[in-house]
Amino acid sequence: MKIYFATGNQHKIKEANIILQDLKNKNISIEQITMPYPEIQGTLEEVSIFGAKYIYDTIKKPIIVEDSGFFVDSLNGFPSTYSKFVQETIGNKGILKLLEDKNNEKNENNRSAYFKTVIGYCDENGIKLFRGIVKGKVSNEIKSKGYGFAYDSIFIPDGENRTFAEMKTEEKSNISHRKKAFEEFKKFLNDVF
Ligand code: ITT
Ligand code: NA
Numbered sequence: 529m530k531i532y533f534a535t536g537n538q539h540k541i542k543e544a545n546i547i548l549q550d551l552k553n554k555n556i557s558i559e560q561i562t563m564p565y566p567e568i569q570g571t572l573e574e575v576s577i578f579g580a581k582y583i584y585d586t587i588k589k590p591i592i593v594e595d596s597g598f599f600v601d602s603l604n605g606f607p608s609t610y611s612k613f614v615q616e617t618i619g620n621k622g623i624l625k626l627l628e629d630k631n632n633e634k635n636e637n638n639r640s641a642y643f644k645t646v647i648g649y650c651d652e653n654g655i656k657l658f659r660g661i662v663k664g665k666v667s668n669e670i671k672s673k674g675y676g677f678a679y680d681s682i683f684i685p686d687g688e689n690r691t692f693a694e695m696k697t698e699e700k701s702n703i704s705h706r707k708k709a710f711e712e713f714k715k716f717l718n719d720v721f
Contacts, residue, residue, distance in 0.1 A: 529721065531590045531649075532561045534583050539677040540594060546701045547710045556717060558592075565593065571609065572597055576648030577655055584650035592713070596645040596705065598679040600666060602630050602638040611679070620670050620682045627666055639665040641683060643705035647713050656716060660708025667691050676700060 533544060541560050548558055563586070565579040572595040579593035597611040603626060607614035614622070631637050640663070647658040664685040672681035672693035680692035685703055692700045701707050 529556050529590065531556060531558050531592060532587065533558050534561050534563055534565060534579065534591060534593045536562050542697060543701050543706050544710060546698055547707050554721060556721065569609065572644060572646040573657060576646045576657060580648035580650035580655055590651040592647055592649045594645055594647045596643065598641065598643055600627060600641045603627065615678045620679065623666065623682060641666045643683065645705040645709040647709045649713060658709045658712035658716065660705040660712065662703060662705045662708065
């Protein structure tokens with residue numbers, strides 16, 4: 529069986545391929561399609577549901593879309609569903625600055641943050657959602673060994689002292705939000721197929 533993964537983000541494909549390696553044993557393969565879908569403004573759940581249904585209605589084949597975001601606790605969750613736009617505008621430097629200002633204003637040093645992924649899967653039986661979260665904190669400075677992408681160079685997962693961007697993709701993919709969401713998806717596939 530072929531499951532299509534609608535995304536324009538090559539990093540997601542690379543990570544999903546690592547995480548889903550063992551699906552090959554079940555004769556399930558994941559194939560990227562770059563077909564665009566309207567990205568509504570809403571929660572990660574709403575975006576995934578809308579996207580997966582939209583593409584399923586067009587291609588009538590099993591499809592996943594995945595919507596992720598970065599959430600900084602002391603910024604009330606910002607950038608959240610604006611993660612892409614914020615990364616492309618103020619970037620990681622901007623997040624560090626906002627957090628510094630906020631912590632100074634509140635006279636505290638709260639750097640906790642998390643990533644969240646929501647996978648929307650749609651086939652002839654309808655839509656299913658799978659979620660994954662990884663908690664951690666925002667680093668004091670941008671730190672990268674060239675791995676990962678976007679917010680990875682300012683995020684240190686709990687239990688680690690390196691950012692995601694200092695970990696090889698295989699290492700990030702052992703503990704990431706994406707890993708957890710795809711593990712839930714795999715459980716579902718194992719039950720159904
Ligand atoms: P799609 O084509 O799949 O929509 P996208 O890049 O727009 O790809 P999302 O909307 O899911 O992806 O994610 C919004 C932004 O959140 C994304 O552009 C990155 O800046 C950031 N992001 C998502 N996953 C990330 C991860 O694992 N590490 C670092 N940043 C991430
Ligand atoms: Na997106």
